[in-house]
Amino acid sequence: MQETNEYQRARASLESYGVFASGTLGRSMRPLFREGKDVVIVCKHDLPPKKYDVVLYERAGKCVLHRVIKKCGDVNIIRGDNTYALEYVNDRDILGILMEFDRGKKHHTVMEHGYKIYSVIWNFIYPLRHAMVILKSLPRRIFRKLFSKKR
Numbered sequence: 001m002q003e004t005n006e007y008q009r010a011r012a013s014l015e016s017y018g019v020f021a022s023g024t025l026g027r028s029m030r031p032l033f034r035e036g037k038d039v040v041i042v043c044k045h046d047l048p049p050k051k052y053d054v055v056l057y058e059r060a061g062k063c064v065l066h067r068v069i070k071k072c073g074d075v076n077i078i079r080g081d082n083t084y085a086l087e088y089v090n091d092r093d094i095l096g097i098l099m100e101f102d103r104g105k106k107h108h109t110v111m112e113h114g115y116k117i118y119s120v121i122w123n124f125i126y127p128l129r130h131a132m133v134i135l136k137s138l139p140r141r142i143f144r145k146l147f148s149k150k151r
Contacts, residue, residue: 006022006062006063007058007061007062007063010022010042010056010063010095010096011058011095014042014043014044014095014096015044018043018044019041019042019043019044020041020042020043020056020095020096021039021040021041021042022039022040022042022063023036023038023039023040024036024037024038024039024040024065027082028064028066028080028081028082028083029054029065029066029067029080029081029082030081030082031081031082032054032081032103032118032122033065033101033103034103037103037104038101038102038103038104039101039102040065040098040100040101041098041099041100041101042056042065042095042096042097042098042099043096043097043099044095044096045094045096045097048071048074048091049068049071049076049091049094049097050068050071051068051069051070051071052067052068052069052116052119052120052123053067053068053097053098053110054066054067054068054097054098054110055067055068055076055078055089055094055095055096055097055098056094056095056096056097056098057078057089057093057094057095058093058095059087063095065098066078066079066080066081066083066087067079067080067081067119067123069086069123069126074090074091074092075088075089075090075091076088076089076090076091076094081122084130084133098110
């Protein structure tokens with residue numbers, strides 16, 4: 001998502017109208033959302049988010065849209081679909097929940113079976129995706145260790 005003014009705009013829109021629409025910025029939710037090409041529609045939430053919901057929250061003055069991967073009481077363990085670091089966000093710090101999105105010229109809702117299947121499978125294969133990222137960077141790390149100049 002975007003900088004502080006976007007966070008303030010999101011908060012005001014959700015409080016006044018119960019809905020907020022924005023283009024996407026960043027790569028943390030790839031492949032679901034493509035930077036600058038897709039539009040997300042977030043709705044104010046009355047109930048706590050559930051596992052696999054994509055939630056909007058504030059981090060360091062910026063809007064962040066990431067997926068809940070686990071619930072622990074009122075704490076959500078959250079991660080972007082294209083990231084490997086976990087974040088812990090309390091229910092009260094969540095501004096809204098993704099309900100719809102436009103991917104290119106197609107409109108989708110989070111109630112579609114294809115979206116639900118994607119959410120489950122993408123998180124199920126997370127350990128494999130993470131291992132591949134580590135293995136991909138391993139030769140470079142070994143090369144640097146062996147051939148870097150010592151100071």
